[in-house]
Amino acid sequence: MISLKQLPNASIIIPTYNRKKLLKATLLALSKQNYPKDKYEIIVVDDGDDGTDEMIKNLKISNLRYFKIKKRLGRAKARNFGIKKAIGELILFIDSDMIAGKNLIEEHAKMHRNNNSIVIGYRKEFINDKLIADPREIDFKFCEDNLGKLKNPWKIFYSSNASVKKQHLIVAGMFDENFKKWGHEDWELGYRLFKKGLQFKLNRKAVAIHQSHLTEYKNIQEMKKLLNESTNYFYKKYLDNEILNELKEKLEIKVGKLCNNNCIYCLLLGKKNEKNESLKQIKQHLATMVNKEELIISGGEPALRKDVFNIVDYAKRIGFKKVILETNGRLFCYKDFCEKMIQTGVDQFDIYLYSHKSEVHDKITRVKGSWMQTIEGIKNLIDLNAVVQVNVVVCKENYKNLLKITKALNKLNVHHVKFNILSYSFNPYKDMFEKFQIPTSSSFINTINKIRKASERQENLHDYLLKNKIN
Numbered sequence: 001m002i003s004l005k006q007l008p009n010a011s012i013i014i015p016t017y018n019r020k021k022l023l024k025a026t027l028l029a030l031s032k033q034n035y036p037k038d039k040y041e042i043i044v045v046d047d048g049d050d051g052t053d054e055m056i057k058n059l060k061i062s063n064l065r066y067f068k069i070k071k072r073l074g075r076a077k078a079r080n081f082g083i084k085k086a087i088g089e090l091i092l093f094i095d096s097d098m099i100a101g102k103n104l105i106e107e108h109a110k111m112h113r114n115n116n117s118i119v120i121g122y123r124k125e126f127i128n129d130k131l132i133a134d135p136r137e138i139d140f141k142f143c144e145d146n147l148g149k150l151k152n153p154w155k156i157f158y159s160s161n162a163s164v165k166k167q168h169l170i171v172a173g174m175f176d177e178n179f180k181k182w183g184h185e186d187w188e189l190g191y192r193l194f195k196k197g198l199q200f201k202l203n204r205k206a207v208a209i210h211q212s213h214l215t216e217y218k219n220i221q222e223m224k225k226l227l228n229e230s231t232n233y234f235y236k237k238y239l240d241n242e243i244l245n246e247l248k249e250k251l252e253i254k255v256g257k258l259c260n261n262n263c264i265y266c267l268l269l270g271k272k273n274e275k276n277e278s279l280k281q282i283k284q285h286l287a288t289m290v291n292k293e294e295l296i297i298s299g300g301e302p303a304l305r306k307d308v309f310n311i312v313d314y315a316k317r318i319g320f321k322k323v324i325l326e327t328n329g330r331l332f333c334y335k336d337f338c339e340k341m342i343q344t345g346v347d348q349f350d351i352y353l354y355s356h357k358s359e360v361h362d363k364i365t366r367v368k369g370s371w372m373q374t375i376e377g378i379k380n381l382i383d384l385n386a387v388v389q390v391n392v393v394v395c396k397e398n399y400k401n402l403l404k405i406t407k408a409l410n411k412l413n414v415h416h417v418k419f420n421i422l423s424y425s426f427n428p429y430k431d432m433f434e435k436f437q438i439p440t441s442s443s444f445i446n447t448i449n450k451i452r453k454a455s456e457r458q459e460n461l462h463d464y465l466l467k468n469k470i471n
């Protein structure tokens with residue numbers, strides 16, 4: 001038990017931009033903490049213009065300090081502003097759409113007895129009247145809640161519910177203000193703190209709930225574009241391949257929307273007839289990408305473009321070290337097509353497959369015979385010594401069979417299997433979760449972690465499953 005005296009003074013920092021209603025719930029929850037009122041302050045940094053100031057005035061929360069900023073700062077700058085103003089020894093970051101559990105501050109504070117901790121709180125999602133597990137649950141389970149076992153724990157540093165001592169933030173240089181918009185500014189700070197030797201600790205009892213809401217961005221493509229820019233910046237700053245390993249799925253160029261499948265889960269929803277970018281536009285886009293380590297070519301079925309070879313060839317000529325083609329794999333049932341693509345310079349093929357059974361896959365793609373062509377494509381590429389990763393989009397038709405699918409792919413000698421798990425956090429998917437009854441990660445997390453553990457230990461999957469009596 002910690003005595004009252006030992007509890008650190010805490011400053012809760014909340015940047016906000018036009019989220020009056022959500023923020024009100026955040027502040028009300030924070031005003032009712034069981035932490036001594038004189039031991040914490042709430043700092044709101046508001047760079048919006050929706051009348052948040054009036055709302056805050058009416059709330060009359062005595063330990064709240066409100067800063068109205070006239071011009072848009074962005075999250076990184078707004079949080080830094082809050083850190084500089086903070087008088088607390090402990091800084092707790094919360095976003096303006098979170099609702100804190102009653103013990104949130106106490107649960108964070110008591111984990112800081114060790115002076116060099118970063119405490120990761122538990123983030124639940126509230127969507128369609130349901131409480132959903134933290135999107136990082138798969139990592140928490142994987143390391144059995146011991147975050148020190150994770151290779152790159154900075155990737156679980158979400159500024160929506162995390163705490164660090166102020167002195168560490170100052171020494172590390174606080175948030176990098178070059179991250180102007182959404183994405184990665186918290187991971188990048190987590191990366192620096194990690195490199196300085198701070199230890200990541202999880203406290204499942206430090207709960208805050210994320211309120212579902214519309215984002216300020218138009219669609220998932222816009223969000224991905226912003227993430228791409230942030231990834232480029234993050235990588236360029238350190239030139240550390242671990243960053244790319246963690247974020248590589250974000251470094252991509254979408255070359256079109258046309259596709260020969262018609263998947264029920266397709267996110268292109270009614271956009272397939274939109275005009276593709278021209279080869280000239282794509283080349284211009286590629287030339288502006290600073291990080292030339294790895295490029296993913298995706299978008300509809302990119303292999304359908306007649307000029308796909310020119311795109312690959314150009315990417316290689318301007319210096320991309322590794323080119324990955326994201327494809328449904330059907331055209332690769334033609335061996336000469338595979339050979340030409342490999343010769344042109346594709347280093348890895350990421351192929352989408354829904355099931356080890358043709359009837360399940362074809363039902364989702366809504367094209368009879370598509371499974372057969374994709375499987376032939378995988379076999380051809382493996383025969384030609386190409387690197388093949390199979391991406392399985394986890395959905396209600398396959399989530400109970402992930403192990404069987406992995407075993408079947410293992411028999412085909414594919415190099416990697418990746419499970420694409422749709423995230424509740426991204427607004428554009430939310431309707432789909434309801435419509436298609438997409439399972440939540442808690443239904444398949446254990447299976448995925450068994451497969452992941454086998455692969456991290458570089459054991460043969462069959463041996464591992466046998467040894468651990470997993471069927």
Ligand code: SF4
Pocket residue numbers: 259260261262263265266267268299300301328352365
């Ligand atoms: S293969 Fe991809 S792009 Fe084509 S329909 Fe399916 S999900 Fe959409």
